[in-house]
Amino acid sequence: MSSEGNNHGPCFNSLKQGKTIKLRYIKPESVKILERLALEKLKERYPNNPYYPKPTYTDSTSNKLIKCVVDYIGFNGFQVEKINSKGFFIDKRKTSTDVLGNKRTIGSVQFIKTNHKNKFYNISTTIKGQNIKILIKSSPIVSKNQDKGSVGSIKQIESAEGLFLIVENFSQFFQWLNEFTKD
Template sequence: MAIKKLIELRLEKLKADHPTVPEYAIPKPKYSDRTSNGLTKCIIDLIELNGFQAERINSMGKQLDNRKTVTDVIGRQRTVGSVTWIKGSGQVGTADISSTIMGRSIKIEIKCKSTNDNRQSKAQKDYQKKIERAGGVYIIVRTFQDFYNWFNEFNNKF
């Protein structure tokens, strides 16, 4: 049900943004909450389609590829060098989505049911405590339906 509502909201926005395009020519949006990336996209789109702000936070860092392919005198190719990671500049344990809804700072941690990564790390728990101590809201989301229910309840409080 929640994904259907999201599709309806997106279609309304597309129609409003492109009033000269016939309705049959507007492609139906596709959403899925079966992966972490899909769930993240659903959440960000729902927040933004309702006039609020949301952004994905990337804290992985950056991969440096120092490999080179060289050819010897006989014509054989080999790869030499290594791949290294540079630590990200974000705070350790930061949430996957940072948003502002109804003037409140909301941090959203994605723990998709289909992945093995469904528990908070110690750093994530510490980050949650910091956010909540500062008066922000921190939620863990496993399905889009859960987030949709929370979002509607949160908006009805104000």
């Protein structure tokens, strides 16, 4: 799962003056196939609509790559779940207006952490009866330097007859899924 020859994503080149520039994003063919597949699914879902919005995907950031992977797995008819391991906000504010028309807000916003253990993967899926956990890393340097806790958890998943993938770009995942689901 190498990213050599990858001309898209968050790549930077150094110049002689010490400045860095971001390379221009070139949409790979696999993302274009995903966009066509998304348009076909829209046409199936809304057959009476004469005008469809063009779905746009990119794998230039981690969040956009997660969306590409989740949608592609779902479009192929497999169970998929995006894991939210950060938490969520609860808004306990109340806004009231007095007799003179002045608005006053009372309360607070509270952040609630999720219950489950610190998850080291972003996507959980079941493909052809196989439990698969996927970690999205758009930077290949970070994915090669996993912390010790996640390495132990990876071994635990693999010992339980599961698969663990580290995905760096959508082309890599597209190729892997097509090979894995080939009959």
